[in-house]
Amino acid sequence: MAGPRGDRLAGRSARAGSGGGGCCWALPTALLCAYGFFCSVRPSEPFLTRYLLGPPKNLTESQVFNEIYPVWTYSYLALLFPVFLATDYLRYKPVVLLQGLSLIVTWFMLLYAEGLRPIQFLEFFYGMGTATDIAYYSYIYSVVDVNLYQKVTSYCRSATLVGYTVGSLSGQVLVSVAGWSLFSLNVISLTSISIAFGTAWFLPMPQKSLFFHHVPSQQLGWEMKVMDCKNGSAVQDHPDVQRAPGWEDETKVPLNREGHSAEKQSLQEQKVDIIKVLKDLWQDFLQCYSSQTMFCWSVWWALSTCGYFQVINYAQGLWEMVLPSHSTEIYNGAVEAASTLLGAVAVFVVGHIKTSWAMWGEVALALFSFLIAAAVYIMDTVRNIWVCYASYVVFRIIYMLLITIATFQIATNLSVERYALVFGVNTFIALALQTLLTLIVVDASGLGLDIFTQFMIYASYFVAISLVFLGSGIYSITRAYRRQEPMQSRSPESQ
Template sequence: MAGPRGGRPARRSAGAGGGGCCWALPTALLCAYGFFCSVRPSEPFLTPYLLGLHKNLSETQVFNEIYPVWTYSYLALLFPVFLATDYLRYKPVVLLQGLSLIITWFMLLYAQGLRAFQFLEFFYGMGTATDIAYYSYIYSVVDVNLYQKVTSYCRSATLVGYTVGSVSGQVLVSVAGWSLFSLNVISLTSISIAFGSAWFLPMPQKSLFFHHVSSQQLSWEMKVMDCKNGSAVQDHTDVQRAPGWEDEAKVPLNGEGRSAEKQVINYAQGLWEMVMPSHSTKIYNGAVEAVSTLLGAVAVFVVGHIKTSWAMWGEVALALFSFLIAAAVYIMDTVRNIWVCYASYVVFRIIYMLLITIATFQIATNLSVERYALVFGVNTFIALALQTLLTLIVVDASGLGLDIFTQFLIYASYFAAISLVFLGSGIYSIMRAYRRQEQMHSRSSENQ
């Protein structure tokens, strides 16, 4: 994310303390919260844990009856949590997130039976929906000229925490021989530490809508909400906007990709478990998650420094990336070799981070500050709504209730269809751009 442009007067912070000198403590506390909340070594091994002797649930129960509840809960809670976050001024909702995750992991340790785990997924959905409080809190207590710095700190804290959790989980399982139950104990302990640190956060005095904050701050908050999904959005004063670009028209396209991506990530563990059951061999889910996250972050950083005419060629690039994602998911689904599945998943995560970064950048460079929050808010809602629809039709036992391999075949087809849409739109944009250049050239010739 780019920092504030030169010439903009620094604004006093909206929170307690009033000035930029007080940014260090809340930032440090929020980073500590984000780090410990993300150190969850059991998460890459959730599916083997539920299917194993600890809980002894069936594949149908886990994939078709338990996991879908998270998606439905997330969608149902997203809007009311957004309003509550603003009205309550962030900190109470940060605490609610910590409490929701504590309940989730406590139930993972001690709950038994289908209904209990469906209830657990509701609390996990609440923990996911309340992410907005974490990514919004800091902007109410620091000056605008510190947004770039605190954003990088908070985002880095969660990424490092996630990586530490994934790597430590893999090491403890593969080297130390710890049980998956023990990994959940560590996850619960780490989340509890995060919850404790959140109590020391200073209470903000202002917010976006209910407590009088400018649209400038709203723009920055929504940008960071998008960054947490892997998009490094930047404001560039020197980026030329493509005339005729329809901003809102691109939002559903971006949302469609995100919905399928979330499905692949959510059910990848299930696919791996079917290809190579964890009870018969060592699994490396934690290592795969860590590697895909780190390499994806590097790829996003690199693409942010590539200079090209994204306004003209961006959609063609999106078409290519979507096709490669479709190929990776298809290979993951059909080869049925665990190492090929792992490698395809890493490729999928890397390319998807590139795809979503370019898509987000193309939209962002053509939006005014006031419209940015609206468009990306709609984008998030569309992605979640489509993911819910996919879950209801494809996954849920009350819908088609398809097996995991058929699900992934559908997801691969989904990305292939998106690539064709991007390709058609890209070709049309290129043709319009060249036609516009010819018209401008002819007009300049006539004027001469």
């Protein structure tokens, strides 16, 4: 996580992040965790396909799979980059509120909208809700010190994980045991999201961001000294103020209004210089992806996430075709909860595995990608609902394990300020590929293939990923051993 600019970010994060109000890290972290938890408690989500196909919606399978679900993919892709820039420019909190509002609109329409066009419009708002995830996961970095990043990230991600598990399990229990209708589950989801939206209003407003509102620490310290001098307080020994080289006593700091106004005007010009921001982003992009390790793991990230999105988006459709929900009890909620919890365990275990990922990472990606392909193939060809459920759990566990390793590997080569850029670019590429795949395979204006043929294509897609990384891994290992041989032959022990 450390980088050439990481130390400077650490120096100003606690001072500028909370608006100079001295707000400790615990309050915004707790509020954000509460928001993430309630936003994720959506007991109706595992039963979405069943809800759309049954009364009162009564949509057809072709409408749901080929005309409605693809809208989410298209809107997510279209909104991701504008939301990325808006998140930084608006300083996170407004976009977090936009996410909550988008999800409220989504579930309100899910309750009362009927017909193809309104449900497609609903999917657009859901795409906006998922595109604004970046504000949730990056907000906390603007209000806490850099040495707390790992801790608060784990708290926020754990909150969403627990919320999703609670939502899935409660949905399953309410449907199977209490006999609640799916309409009632959607009411609970809407209520939970509304609570999250109310919680988000209490989040402190950050005063800085990484690109548009990037305040250098020296300039920030100058402004703090000016303000305190005007109030008649001496801040020479204040622990939160860093002196810039060559600074003298407070009495020598220019306090005239003209100088202060010019400084503020310069700061405003810096904030709105979007051309400079885009140039900086491009330079950072080139520097980040010039690393072979970074490029390799990022390619796998983008390719596999594309396939992962497709499988989880249409898994409920596959289960519905294998065993129609109107004829028997289904356990979608329990399966989602089990796959999430077991995936979390796998993520915890992989954090304690010691291996040379630089040497064997590509081969590991190839082998595990092949296992993912096998799981998807079994889901598609063995028309047994319990086998489908089990294969889905295995699929999610392996993906969550590998994406965690990829995150570790990418993070070790990044400064903190480049996190959002690299992860955003990887996600954007994944969505671009998914959009292309959806347009060709799923969309009614393309091939509009049935669900079983779609999953056969997804299995073949992961096989292709496996072959690419197997070839690349064998080539990398061979090169590494060939480099070692001349070095060993020149060593003193061999002479």
